[in-house]
Amino acid sequence: MTAPRAQPPAEHDTPQERPGRPAVPQQSAARQVSARTLTDAFADSLAANADGSAITADGASVSYRDLDTWARAIARLLRSHGIGRGDRVALRMPPGATALASMLGILWAGAAYVPLDIRNPPSRNRFILQDAGAAAFLGDPDGCRPGDVPVLGEERLHALRDTPAPHHPEPLTCAELGPHDTAYVIYTSGTTGKPKGVPIHHGAVTALLAGATQRFAFTTEDSWLLFHSIAFDVSVWEIWGAFATGGRLVVLPHWTARSPQGVLRVVEEERISVLSQTPTAFGTFAAAALAADAVLPALRYVVFAGEKLLPGTLRAWAGRYGLGHPALVNMYGITETTVHSTYHELTAADLAGADSVIGHPLPGFTHRVLTDAGDEAAPGEQGLLWLAGPQVSKGYLHRPDLNAERFRTLESPKDGLLRRYYCSGDLVSRRPDGVLVYHGREDLQVKLRGHRIELSDVEAAVRTHEQVADAVVWLRRFGPGDERLVCAYATTGEDVRIPARELREHVKRLLPSYMWPAVHQRLPELPRTINGKLDRDAVSRRFDEEREHRS
Structure with missing residues (x-):
């Protein structure tokens, strides 16, 4: 594709209307996230819901107060090893309370976490460690050879759970730590097979959460399921969606993840209200729910991500459970633009058609749909989706050529301001009402x-x-x-x-x-x-x- 023109003919900003959504439970009201950093967002939830359950894992719960104490103890341990603002800390543990406390502790220390999936081959993790320049390693290296850096095992970190809080704790975060500091680095696989490090700053995640609270009715009564690997960016939505709104995060037992019946049992027993799924995973979950004629009164939202959603696959589910409770929400997104970029609540019209509708960008995003010639696509015409806004990453680690290709700064004809856009590589079209329809990856187009x-x-x-x-x-x-x-x-x-x-x-x-x-x-x-x-x-x-x- 040729480079987009410096002044394309049209700018499309996010509409401000609010789609329909389930009513907010009476016990509490949704609170918009406006914090500077993720630690600020967590501190707000701590102040509002200190005794509420933050995590349920392995049959036990951890309150916001206890999680904060635990994470600060981990942060002090990291500080004692010289870890601070600007450092990156590798995290390799099975999903659980210790992994989540460690993640929060890394942030309290002012550093960024680099999650490693426990199923990765050691060679991949070795590459990530070297590329990220990790200053410490939390968990089990399992042959990764982290080099001359502190290695803090899971048992030692778990033991800090019972460490009493100091009477006069020292400030843990640097006064200058702010929204532009990196919160995490997630590695994705490109077409070359070489993993790319995507650093995401605090402000990008809090912008995602602030935009989402304008489209969803999240409350402190919600229970979110941590279904995905912490090395997959959808987990950022699951973890921080719960922690930033004072909700409860339920960790799916590792042995349950590949069993649709097991996932269904956890959703029922833990009264999960916010469930994130790839369309493929939801297909097996839905089949299990329909076969069992499961009753799911607590489930308020099913959020789709990670794959193209084919609406026809949802017709059997909608025939049994309807479309209002739970609401079915298709959210398109990319790691480079912080998990989710668009929102669309599915309707009966969507299910009757064949289009994968991804709706409008979340508040804060500006977008363009550009043709091969770099012109703005006409309604109904396919083009590449470009996104700009506070959720866009600052660029890949150590990949200047790829950064120059994917990230472009253009002057807006609307206000004359320069905006930095990310080229998604995804083909979309825009309906006359501005709704976006997803067609697929540019690299999945072939000529025959x-x-x-x-x-x-x-x-x-x-x-x-x-x-x-x-x-x-x-x-x-x-x-x-x-x-x-x-x-x-x-x-x-x-x-x-x-x-x-x-x-x-x-x-x-x-x-x-x-x-x-x-x-x-x-x-x-x-x-x-x-x-x-x-x-x-x-x-x-x-x-x-x-x-x-x-x-």
């Missing part, structure tokens, strides 16, 4: 025999077969000059078999001939990343292995 094809459109057509659980489509080279679309799919059950002819005929009824896959290959399962997203490279390898085995 002169036709431009969006692979996600082919995948969506295959998924409409009632016995297909999921599908991945890509362009495969069979020989010189011989490229064809192929499809790997998983079925709704281990014993389900779909005749190849039946699936081909199904796709032919939905798509033009140039979009038909040449091969449909059933796989027992479609490999996924540690964050629950489809691992396209692994799917392709499994596809080739299966073909070789059959030949």
Whole structure:
């Protein structure tokens, strides 16, 4: 794509209307987050709800008061090792109270946390440690070889839970610590396979929370589920959404995460009211809930993120539970723009259609939809989504070339001010009323025999077969000059078999001939990343292995 023009013809600011949402419980009222830093936001919740439960994990609860005391003890330990403002501290622990107290303790010390997933291979974590320049390591290194830095094990940090608070505690955060200081660094995998460090400053997260409280009715009565890995940015929404609004964070037991029935049991027993899910994960959760005819009166919001949402997959759920309680909210977002960037509460009209509607940007965002020529896209025309606002990262660590490509400063024709935009790499279109529709990744577009094809459109057509659980489509080279679309799919059950002819005929009824896959290959399962997203490279390898085995 060519660079956008310095003065595109139109600017689209966030509308201020409030979508419909569930009523606020009478016990408490929603409080808008306006803190400078995450520690300020936590301190506000501590002052308002000191004896309330902050965390429930492993069958025990920790109050806001006790969590604060525990985290400050960890912060003092870090300070004793010379850790302070501007440092980065690696954190590798299973999700639980100790990991969360450590995370907060790192921030109280003035540093930023760098979460490492416990399922990462040691080689990946070694790269992250070196690239981030971690000044300390909390948890179990497990072969990461953190180098000459303090290593504080989980047991030692857990023991600090019972450390009495000092009578005259010294100030823990630097007076100058503010919204522009880094709160965390999350590493994402790019198309090259080399992880990219995305530092996110405190003000970006508090801007997210402030914007969200204008769209949601969060209260201190809410119970949030920590479903995702702390190394996946959706966890930032789950953790700080709870802590910044005085709610309760329930940690999903590690052994439960891959069991839809287990997740359902936790949602029921812990009376979860805010549940974040990828569409894929929610599909299995919804199937479990429908099979059990579960009653979920506490559940107020289901927030979708991480993948393209196909509204048709929600029709069975909506037929049983409706769309009002819980509200189903599609939130598009990117790590580089702090988790969530848009908000859309699904309606019956959405479920009757096929578009993945992502709505309007959250308050504070400015956006543009630009064509390949760098012009503003007309309504209905696809273009790349560019985002500007306080949630945008300052750039990748040690990646100046990528920063220059993805982050651009442009002059706004509306007010003449310079704004820094991030190019999402995602294709969207804008309806006449300004609502955004998501189409897919720019890098999932291919050209085949002169036709431009969006692979996600082919995948969506295959998924409409009632016995297909999921599908991945890509362009495969069979020989010189011989490229064809192929499809790997998983079925709704281990014993389900779909005749190849039946699936081909199904796709032919939905798509033009140039979009038909040449091969449909059933796989027992479609490999996924540690964050629950489809691992396209692994799917392709499994596809080739299966073909070789059959030949």
